[in-house]
Amino acid sequence: LSGKRSLSAGELDRLEGLLLSADVGVEGTRRLLQAVRQGPSELDALERLKAEMLAILAPKSDYRPPGGENGGKPAVWLILGVNGSGKTTSAGKLGSRLAGRGLKVMMAAADTYRAAAGEQLAVWADRAGAELVASKPGADPAAVAYDAVAAAQARGTDVLLVDTAGRLHNKKHLQDELRKIHATIGKRMPGAPHLGLLVMDAATGQSGLAQARLFSQAVPVDGIVLTKLDGTAKGGIVLAIAQELGIPVAWAGTGEGAGDLQEFDAEEFVEGLLG
Amino acid sequence: SLTDKLSSLFKNLTGQGKLSEANVREAAAQVRLALLEADVNLQVAEDFVARVQERALGAEVLSSITPGHQFVKIVHEQLRETLGGKREALRFASQPPTVVMVCGLQGSGKTTTCAKLGALLKRSGKRVILAAADIYRPAAAEQLEILSQQAGCIFYKSDSTDVAAICAGAAEAGVRKLADAVILDTAGRLHVDAEMMEELVRTKAAARPHEILLVLDSMTGQDAALVAAEFNSKLGLTGAILTKLDSDARGGAALSLRAVSGAAIKYVGTGEKLADLEEFHPERMASRILG
Numbered sequence A: 001l002s003g004k005r006s007l008s009a010g011e012l013d014r015l016e017g018l019l020l021s022a023d024v025g026v027e028g029t030r031r032l033l034q035a036v037r038q039g040p041s042e043l044d045a046l047e048r049l050k051a052e053m054l055a056i057l058a059p060k061s062d063y064r065p066p067g068g069e070n071g072g073k074p075a076v077w078l079i080l081g082v083n084g085s086g087k088t089t090s091a092g093k094l095g096s097r098l099a100g101r102g103l104k105v106m107m108a109a110a111d112t113y114r115a116a117a118g119e120q121l122a123v124w125a126d127r128a129g130a131e132l133v134a135s136k137p138g139a140d141p142a143a144v145a146y147d148a149v150a151a152a153q154a155r156g157t158d159v160l161l162v163d164t165a166g167r168l169h170n171k172k173h174l175q176d177e178l179r180k181i182h183a184t185i186g187k188r189m190p191g192a193p194h195l196g197l198l199v200m201d202a203a204t205g206q207s208g209l210a211q212a213r214l215f216s217q218a219v220p221v222d223g224i225v226l227t228k229l230d231g232t233a234k235g236g237i238v239l240a241i242a243q244e245l246g247i248p249v250a251w252a253g254t255g256e257g258a259g260d261l262q263e264f265d266a267e268e269f270v271e272g273l274l275g
Numbered sequence B: 001s002l003t004d005k006l007s008s009l010f011k012n013l014t015g016q017g018k019l020s021e022a023n024v025r026e027a028a029a030q031v032r033l034a035l036l037e038a039d040v041n042l043q044v045a046e047d048f049v050a051r052v053q054e055r056a057l058g059a060e061v062l063s064s065i066t067p068g069h070q071f072v073k074i075v076h077e078q079l080r081e082t083l084g085g086k087r088e089a090l091r092f093a094s095q096p097p098t099v100v101m102v103c104g105l106q107g108s109g110k111t112t113t114c115a116k117l118g119a120l121l122k123r124s125g126k127r128v129i130l131a132a133a134d135i136y137r138p139a140a141a142e143q144l145e146i147l148s149q150q151a152g153c154i155f156y157k158s159d160s161t162d163v164a165a166i167c168a169g170a171a172e173a174g175v176r177k178l179a180d181a182v183i184l185d186t187a188g189r190l191h192v193d194a195e196m197m198e199e200l201v202r203t204k205a206a207a208r209p210h211e212i213l214l215v216l217d218s219m220t221g222q223d224a225a226l227v228a229a230e231f232n233s234k235l236g237l238t239g240a241i242l243t244k245l246d247s248d249a250r251g252g253a254a255l256s257l258r259a260v261s262g263a264a265i266k267y268v269g270t271g272e273k274l275a276d277l278e279e280f281h282p283e284r285m286a287s288r289i290l291g
């Protein structure tokens, strides 16, 4: 395809197939093909496509600064997403990364529902050399989050990572619980949480868009942690999410170890998607 | 919905008496779009639509006085048939225990599903062992032990670092303890991780499961076809369980899975509680996919 100014019908079909197979979606694919057909004529078709995808993925606004208001400590990051997407593991990876930079990290096990969730996060806290705040199963997750913020403030923690239970975006009572966790954190520390990270499996289909819509209606979502990119799924759904909601991908999960986390690189992502 | 789109498509045509091939092709294109929006794998969707088109171009639709109705009927029928004409339940071994190996991608819901399956069998009076075969994931055994207790099953684990040996041990424990079923909860793994897939092949050889079930997240998109094909080609799946159907995902992964591997979906996960495991109903899934 590279080097061609205009594509034949057959080539457009193949390009459509490539995009659809990458979970870009019917509507997203239609838009991209239109951009390829109508794009700046000095670029070849492939360059037009890449330029359009990069434009879609570019963050629309700056992240909210990860520090507290007036640079206060701790920076509180809320980790949310559907069941099994990789939240606890990603919280662990982030913890190791931040600790590796010399920051004092604390983790809050605000998933009080899942069997052995606290034990799972404890292993990650240990790996990162981070402190852990947990409670008994069945405890109020908002209370755990509140106590963790208080503990982090008292101990001069730089970053507090709050891991929450997996929840489906279409379950109102669980979205309400997430809102309550968010609000309760804010009660203890105005302006917190400073960052909301939606953890999403790269193999997610069109449901990913609904996830981003509904989660961002419940709490502010500043970025996506796109996990399991070491699989064969391309994660094309993040294009629709960026297009419709302006939510950028912040991190890419590429494995199950503490080091398997990278800052999201849009160029690399687009290259990988286009094969 | 698709039915609305198709009926409006055909409504504008009824004045012309019978359908032309072009009309059928247009309707088939609508079906393809609906399937893609439902996360059906592209190749699977195109094969499906090609077959629908073939049938529709046959005598049935072209000479029908209600071509729209007939076309929709063909689509529904073919989808139901592909998803599994008749219900397939768990196949019990002639001699207990029935060994069930549960596998799939990371986070798909295997551990929870193993416990749900154990609870289901327990409710029907069976004696079940749940075996912790995931030796990698932090607190995996702890998670299964808690769920096993809640499900009223016998928990089995071993300190061995040889997963195949652990599973063989669990199967032997099943014989000793007169269990009806031994369910092996394996670690999540990528279908493209050669070493981990090889571990499953060795585990199959050592534990000789009667059922090998792929647990697949119903929110999975295009990748479901490749995942199902790979797990099937390495292990020979005897069935599958589709999880998180309580989401709003249309669940096209079910069609992809069935089309590429032939594995019948035996159960569906419909929630986080142990009771949230139901029988798979092909006609309900068909309606869900078609939206």
Ligand SMILES: Nc1nc2c(ncn2[C@@H]2O[C@H](COP(=O)(O)OP(=O)(O)OP(=O)(O)O)[C@@H](O)[C@H]2O)c(=O)[nH]1
Binding pocket: A081, A082, A083, A084, A085, A086, A087, A088, A089, A090, A111, A114, A164, A165, A166, A167, A199, A227, A228, A229, A230, A231, A252, A253, A254, A255, A256, A260, B106, B107, B137, B188, B190
């Ligand atoms: N291959 C791969 N596996 C991952 C990645 N991120 C997480 N996982 C795995 O995905 C599975 C689920 O991870 P968790 O961290 O427990 O997911 P979760 O979102 O916290 O799950 P719930 O709390 O139950 O909703 C685990 O087996 C992880 O090791 C990744 O980037 N690549």
Ligand SMILES: Nc1nc2c(ncn2[C@@H]2O[C@H](COP(=O)(O)OP(=O)(O)OP(=O)(O)O)[C@@H](O)[C@H]2O)c(=O)[nH]1
Binding pocket: A083, A084, A114, A166, A168, B104, B105, B106, B107, B108, B109, B110, B111, B112, B113, B134, B137, B140, B186, B187, B188, B189, B243, B244, B245, B246, B268, B269, B270, B271, B272, B276
């Ligand atoms: N809503 C919903 N959640 C489910 C369903 N099945 C499993 N889950 C949840 O999905 C998450 C992951 O479940 P696990 O059983 O840990 O998944 P797994 O496949 O064993 O994960 P790994 O061992 O890390 O690969 C948990 O939060 C479960 O409660 C379901 O049918 N519906």
Ligand SMILES: [Mg+2]
Binding pocket: A087, A088, A089, A111, A117, A164, A165, A166
């Ligand atoms: Mg978790």
Ligand SMILES: [Mg+2]
Binding pocket: B110, B111, B112, B134, B140, B186, B187, B188
């Ligand atoms: Mg598991």
